[in-house]
Amino acid sequence: MDRRDFLKSTLAVSGVMLLGGANVALAAPEETQSRQADEVPPLPWGYEELDPEYVRKLGHLGYYAFACSGGAFWAIMTALREKIGYPYTLLPLPSIEEVKTAVAEKKSLMVPMLYGEGGVGGFASLCGAPNGACSAINYAVEKEVVLDVSRKLLRWYEKTPFPSEISNEYAVNHQFLVPKYKSDKSLPQSVANSVLCHVSVSRWCVASGYASGSSERSERCGRLTGDVAAMAVSFLNAQLNGKLDEVASLSLTQSTTECRTCHEKGTDYEEGDFTRGYMECESCHTDMRPHIAENKIRTAFGVDVETWAGAAAVGTVAGIGSHLVANKVRNKENGATEEGQEDS
Ligand code: HEC
Ligand code: HEC
Numbered sequence: 001m002d003r004r005d006f007l008k009s010t011l012a013v014s015g016v017m018l019l020g021g022a023n024v025a026l027a028a029p030e031e032t033q034s035r036q037a038d039e040v041p042p043l044p045w046g047y048e049e050l051d052p053e054y055v056r057k058l059g060h061l062g063y064y065a066f067a068c069s070g071g072a073f074w075a076i077m078t079a080l081r082e083k084i085g086y087p088y089t090l091l092p093l094p095s096i097e098e099v100k101t102a103v104a105e106k107k108s109l110m111v112p113m114l115y116g117e118g119g120v121g122g123f124a125s126l127c128g129a130p131n132g133a134c135s136a137i138n139y140a141v142e143k144e145v146v147l148d149v150s151r152k153l154l155r156w157y158e159k160t161p162f163p164s165e166i167s168n169e170y171a172v173n174h175q176f177l178v179p180k181y182k183s184d185k186s187l188p189q190s191v192a193n194s195v196l197c198h199v200s201v202s203r204w205c206v207a208s209g210y211a212s213g214s215s216e217r218s219e220r221c222g223r224l225t226g227d228v229a230a231m232a233v234s235f236l237n238a239q240l241n242g243k244l245d246e247v248a249s250l251s252l253t254q255s256t257t258e259c260r261t262c263h264e265k266g267t268d269y270e271e272g273d274f275t276r277g278y279m280e281c282e283s284c285h286t287d288m289r290p291h292i293a294e295n296k297i298r299t300a301f302g303v304d305v306e307t308w309a310g311a312a313a314v315g316t317v318a319g320i321g322s323h324l325v326a327n328k329v330r331n332k333e334n335g336a337t338e339e340g341q342e343d344s
Contacts, residue, residue, distance in 0.1 A: 045087050047140040049237050050079045052230040059229030061177040063222035064103045069116025069128030075229040076136035104179045119197030127197045129228035130157050137232060149235050152248040154195050156231060158280055161189035163223030182219040193283045255282040
């Protein structure tokens with residue numbers, strides 16, 4: 001539904017409101033007269049194609065004011081508000097000018113999603129940039145698309161070198177919107193292989209030699225915030241044009257694909273359905289000894305418990321895995337549902 005549709009549907013109500021003289025300014029000025037003050041339409045609020053480069057710059061500026069999560073959210077929502085207007089005008093978002101002033105004067109401003117900073121209040125769990133971006137996506141599109149795009153954005157995050165070349169260029173050439181840079185150097189890149197703030201920041205610090213409290217690390221996360229917000233709208237643009245599958249796919253790592261033949265969200269506990277997820281398993285589970293310990297795998301496939309040899313064990317697991325893939329694929333073709341479409 002676009003703005004005109006919203007306006008049409010609210011015309012009748014607004015007449016009554018004007019007679020009552022009780023109109024309250026919640027929305028953009030030119031629209032205020034035509035709408036009931038407390039009318040918040042149900043989600044989704046709709047999406048129109050956005051310019052990823054504009055959103056990248058807003059994300060970087062947003063980071064300076066609200067950090068990663070609030071910054072990514074503010075960037076996408078600000079672009080949507082400019083493009084679509086109502087109902088995005090209902091959100092409590094400071095304007096670009098207000099944000100620039102606050103950054104210049106080091107004043108504190110609030111936006112939704114800012115709790116996600118540093119993986120939720122600095123706890124370093126889920127990186128705030130995808131957290132904020134996915135929250136923005138949540139307003140714009142249907143539920144299935146929200147879950148699909150969010151999942152693909154996280155997977156893209158895992159394997160992408162940050163900060164992007166283009167963000168480095170913007171910083172070096174002073175093309176971002178911030179009044180004063182934390183650093184305008186071209187910063188080293190690293191791939192997190194994880195969606196965790198903890199891993200993402202730690203790997204970058206080790207790769208670059210900068211401390212976690214350095215202004216370079218902060219700048220890196222600012223550029224990353226722009227990069228993630230930009231990719232989120234690129235995915236939404238592709239989705240709008242029916243091209244999401246061309247632009248983004250889950251393309252899980254080989255290990256994750258193998259592990260998930262047994263370990264996924266499912267009902268066969270014995271087989272390994274006591275976990276869930278699409279993350280890169282190997283970023284945390286490097287010790288595969290459990291699979292050659294005294295357990296069902298060993299009994300079923302005869303791996304020697306006493307002689308631990310990493311390669312052999314993982315190889316065995318992979319072998320077993322590919323054997324089971326065939327069964328799994330057949331099950332899926334028989335109508336089993338994909339994760340995300342069932343109870344979460
Ligand atoms: C062929 C099926 C299969 C594959 C493939 C598989 N697992 Fe397992 N895994 C199991 C089963 C079954 C258990 C439970 C063993 C038991 O407790 O007896 C298990 C146990 C585990 C455990 C718990 C071990 C413990 O200490 O209890 C972890 C962690 C694990 N798997 C991780 C992985 C990862 C990571 C991968 C991919 C690299 C993987 N598994 C691949 C079937 C599999
Ligand atoms: C961010 C780190 C991380 C990632 C990524 C990760 N895991 Fe885990 N996983 C853990 C931790 C920590 C536990 C809890 C281990 C424990 O209690 O001993 C766990 C538990 C498990 C268990 C149950 C272990 C048990 O004791 O029975 C399985 C099976 C498992 N993970 C498989 C996977 C698979 C498959 C993937 C990839 C799809 C994956 N994990 C990705 C950290 C991770």
